[in-house]
Amino acid sequence: MSYYKMSARDRIIVIGAGSTGSSVAYNLKRATHSEVVLIDKGGVASGMTSFSTAIVRTHYSNEVVAKMAFESRKFFEANRETLRFYKTGMVTVVPSALRKRMEDNVDMLRRLGIREEILEVKEASKMFPWLNFDADEGVSYEPDSGYADPVSTANFFARKAMDLGVKFLREEVHRIENTQGQAKIVLRNGKEISGASVILCTNIWTNKLLSQSGFAKGDLLPLKVSPHPVVIYKRPNGITGLRPVVNDLANRDYYKPEGESLLLGGNLRSELDEADVDPDKPPPQVPFNYIADYSQRISNRIPAMGNAGFHSAYYGMYDNTPDLHPIIDSLASLGLPNFYCCVGLSGHGFKLAPSLGEIVSHLVTGEEDPALEYFRLSRFKEGKSIFKGYEGIGTVG
Numbered sequence: 343m344s345y346y347k348m349s350a351r352d353r354i355i356v357i358g359a360g361s362t363g364s365s366v367a368y369n370l371k372r373a374t375h376s377e378v379v380l381i382d383k384g385g386v387a388s389g390m391t392s393f394s395t396a397i398v399r400t401h402y403s404n405e406v407v408a409k410m411a412f413e414s415r416k417f418f419e420a421n422r423e424t425l426r427f428y429k430t431g432m433v434t435v436v437p438s439a440l441r442k443r444m445e446d447n448v449d450m451l452r453r454l455g456i457r458e459e460i461l462e463v464k465e466a467s468k469m470f471p472w473l474n475f476d477a478d479e480g481v482s483y484e485p486d487s488g489y490a491d492p493v494s495t496a497n498f499f500a501r502k503a504m505d506l507g508v509k510f511l512r513e514e515v516h517r518i519e520n521t522q523g524q525a526k527i528v529l530r531n532g533k534e535i536s537g538a539s540v541i542l543c544t545n546i547w548t549n550k551l552l553s554q555s556g557f558a559k560g561d562l563l564p565l566k567v568s569p570h571p572v573v574i575y576k577r578p579n580g581i582t583g584l585r586p587v588v589n590d591l592a593n594r595d596y597y598k599p600e601g602e603s604l605l606l607g608g609n610l611r612s613e614l615d616e617a618d619v620d621p622d623k624p625p626p627q628v629p630f631n632y633i634a635d636y637s638q639r640i641s642n643r644i645p646a647m648g649n650a651g652f653h654s655a656y657y658g659m660y661d662n663t664p665d666l667h668p669i670i671d672s673l674a675s676l677g678l679p680n681f682y683c684c685v686g687l688s689g690h691g692f693k694l695a696p697s698l699g700e701i702v703s704h705l706v707t708g709e710e711d712p713a714l715e716y717f718r719l720s721r722f723k724e725g726k727s728i729f730k731g732y733e734g735i736g737t738v739g
């Protein structure tokens with residue numbers, strides 16, 4: 343019998359095989375006896391996952407996401423070789439106005455069992471002599487954070503899922519619809535597959551798929567596709583080797599020393615989160631002015647970077663929600679009762695992938711999970727955005 347004609351009763355279809363969808367497929371296969379099909383138009387990790395700077399940190403300003411990051415980090419740690427997790431530590435710097443906020447935040451994180459401490463500027467300068475701090479800035483340090491390899495991580499989940507029997511299809515889903523109590527997807531090649539449930543892990547392409555499926559602009563999900571530049575430098579002698587990530591909330595930038603000699607520089611600029619572009623038409627190249635300004639800012643924080651070599655720059659795109667936190671919910675309110683989504687990860691979803699997979703499996707199987715109330719779609723219409731401790735600073739959460 344053709345695969346496309348097989349019974350749909352127990353089939354779960356996951357669209358998107360980035361870090362999210364691969365983890366979702368793996369967790370669903372573990373949690374159910376269903377046939378699970380993972381579909382991606384470009385292959386595993388062919389979307390934004392491969393553009394990720396892949397920082398794995400726990401410094402979040404609300405408990406629910408901090409717990410998810412904490413649990414996920416344990417997963418990275420337990421599989422550190424395969425996921426290429428480097429525990430470099432992370433330094434967070436805030437302007438004086440946010441010092442109290444940071445102290446309260448670190449108290450909350452410590453209550454959860456996360457190792458993080460506030461450092462006096464003098465102490466921080468001693469520990470990290472390559473960093474420059476203003477006397478009135480706030481500094482914290484989390485020793486267990488670092489970064490992993492995003493492509494290896496998505497492939498790890500996809501491989502584990504396939505080992506358990508998940509089927510992978512490299513196809514583009516052109517349309518989704520709900521017919522006769524079942525979820526149906528129509529592929530670009532015209533073939534149809536039905537299932538009991540379909541989960542959209544389609545990141546920046548989610549609204550495009552909904553539009554193609556006949557949804558009007560006003561009925562789409564509250565997601566913006568926002569390009570964010572990353573500048574890559576060759577570090578000069580003296581600051582090579584493994585070093586902590588710097589989460590520079592004072593400059594609204596972050597710096598990730600990668601491997602022996604590179605440094606990836608990203609930003610936390612909330613004004614960039616307002617842009618909304620066609621996901622298949624990112625801006626062509628990072629403007630020279632942006633790179634020049636960025637190079638100035640980074641050398642204020644890391645003076646030796648004044649002698650760094652420029653390597654390259656690229657744009658990645660975030661799927662931003664209005665409160666920069668995910669939507670993990672059923673799409674019944676859109677008239678798609680057998681459809682679910684885990685989207686809107688707003689530029690910080692890589693590190694959360696292990697937890698996201700578990701939460702989505704609870705959503706689909708009906709298991710109770712307090713996170714589901716938190717990430718519900720209706721919160722935006724209810725005016726109940728998720729709390730953000732560092733308002734105006736993007737993606738920190």
Ligand SMILES: Cc1cc2nc3c(=O)[nH]c(=O)nc-3n(C[C@H](O)[C@H](O)[C@H](O)COP(=O)(O)OP(=O)(O)OC[C@H]3O[C@@H](n4cnc5c(N)ncnc54)[C@H](O)[C@@H]3O)c2cc1C
Pocket residue numbers: 357358359360361362363364381382383384385386387388389390391392393394395396397398513514515516543544545546547548551570571572608657658659660687688689690691692693694
């Ligand atoms: C520049 C940048 C830096 C980042 N840095 C960090 C960081 O340091 N730490 C962190 O935690 N997070 C970070 N993030 C965010 C994180 O990388 C993403 O949230 C996460 O990787 C998204 O994974 P995903 O699986 O949801 O999306 P994607 O990896 O984009 O996967 C979605 C998949 O869906 C497929 N797809 C879409 N539509 C269809 C369709 N119609 N049919 C078939 N397939 C389809 C696509 O091909 C794609 O492979 C960063 C993101 C960017 C862009």
